[in-house]
Amino acid sequence: AQKITQTQPGMFVQEKEAVTLDCTYDTSDPSYGLFWYKQPSSGEMIFLIYQGSYDQQNATEGRYSLNFQKARKSANLVISASQLGDSAMYFCAMREGNNAGNMLTFGGGTRLMVKP
Amino acid sequence: GAVVSQHPSWVICKSGTSVKIECRSLDFQATTMFWYRQFPKQSLMLMATSNEGSKATYEQGVEKDKFLINHASLTLSTLTVTSAHPEDSSFYICSAPQGLYNSPLHFGNGTRLTVT
Numbered sequence: 001a002q003k004i005t006q007t008q009p010g011m012f013v014q015e016k017e018a019v020t021l022d023c024t025y026d027t028s029d030p031s032y033g034l035f036w037y038k039q040p041s042s043g044e045m046i047f048l049i050y051q052g053s054y055d056q057q058n059a060t061e062g063r064y065s066l067n068f069q070k071a072r073k074s075a076n077l078v079i080s081a082s083q084l085g086d087s088a089m090y091f092c093a094m095r096e097g098n099n100a101g102n103m104l105t106f107g108g109g110t111r112l113m114v115k116p
Numbered sequence: 117g118a119v120v121s122q123h124p125s126w127v128i129c130k131s132g133t134s135v136k137i138e139c140r141s142l143d144f145q146a147t148t149m150f151w152y153r154q155f156p157k158q159s160l161m162l163m164a165t166s167n168e169g170s171k172a173t174y175e176q177g178v179e180k181d182k183f184l185i186n187h188a189s190l191t192l193s194t195l196t197v198t199s200a201h202p203e204d205s206s207f208y209i210c211s212a213p214q215g216l217y218n219s220p221l222h223f224g225n226g227t228r229l230t231v232t
Contacts, residue, residue: 035220043207045160045223052218091159100213101148104221106160 003027004094004107011112013082020067021077021110023092031098034075036066039089039109048090051075079112087114119143120212122224129200129231137195137227139210145190146212150221151183154207163208166193200231 005024013019025034036048051059051066059066067076079086089111093104119142129135139149147168152160164185165173172185182204184196197204209226213219 033218037220037223043209043226043228045209045211045221045226047220047222050218050220100216100219102213103150103162103165104211105162108159 002107003105004092006090006092006107006110008110009108011110012115013079013086013112014115015084016081018078018080019082019112021079021090021092021112022074023076023107024072024074025092025094026073027094027096029096031096033095034066034068035093035095035104036064036075036077037091037093037106038086039091041088045091049077082114084114084116087112120210120222120224122210122227124227125225126228127230129229131201131231132199134196134198135200135229137197137208137210137229139193139195139212139224141191141212141214141222144212144214146193146214147190149187149193149210149212151185151193151195152209152211154209154226156207160209163195166195168193197229200229202231205229205231 032053034051038046049059049061049064051068058068063080065078089109091109092107095102121140123138149166151163153163154160163178166185166187168187174180187193211221211223
């Protein structure tokens with residue numbers, strides 16, 4: 001079974017509007033972390049936001065927020081006030097366990113395109 | 117913030133030759149580094165985990181004799197693609213964890229390999 005699922009291969013959003021990128025995950029480990037990365041066309045991976053499995057509140061970082069629904073095993077990324085520079089691939093990832101040396105498993109990604 | 121440097125950023129080589137890719141953690145020590153491969157329009161797939169002072173751990177289906185990994189020091193890991201073939205053409209990206217379990221993986225900028 002897929003550990004990280006991103007069901008939206010591509011999304012369009014109008015500039016200045018908010019957009020939600022979906023991510024569901026599957027793990028039996030009670031301790032895990034969820035990450036979102038942005039990958040522009042140049043290829044670098046830019047870390048956006050982190051949510052721990054024991055965190056009580058949804059993570060926020062500037063225009064990025066994470067809608068964490070633990071019972072549903074979903075960790076959707078919300079980008080507010082979209083900008084043209086937000087056009088990129090977005091990857092959801094999970095680290096199982098509480099060891100920083102554990103690998104990240106990535107979802108298939110969502111290509112976000114911001115329309116002017 | 118933590119920085120991972122990867123070199124070269126792109127390389128073109130002839131079929132049958134070998135290519136070495138370097139990954140350095142610039143301001144922190146990394147006993148573990150991860151090597152991912154990304155084919156066009158696809159997600160990042162873990163190839164192997166590089167361990168300082170011991171052998172690398174390869175994911176299923178990744179040929180260890182073809183993709184040689186050497187973790188020479190706490191700040192340097194290298195991936196050598198031996199006897200490269202056109203099907204090895206891909207985007208290779210290294211990453212290193214830093215410190216705490218809630219720290220993101222820090223990625224290099226990737227290497228785009230084209231085998232002709």
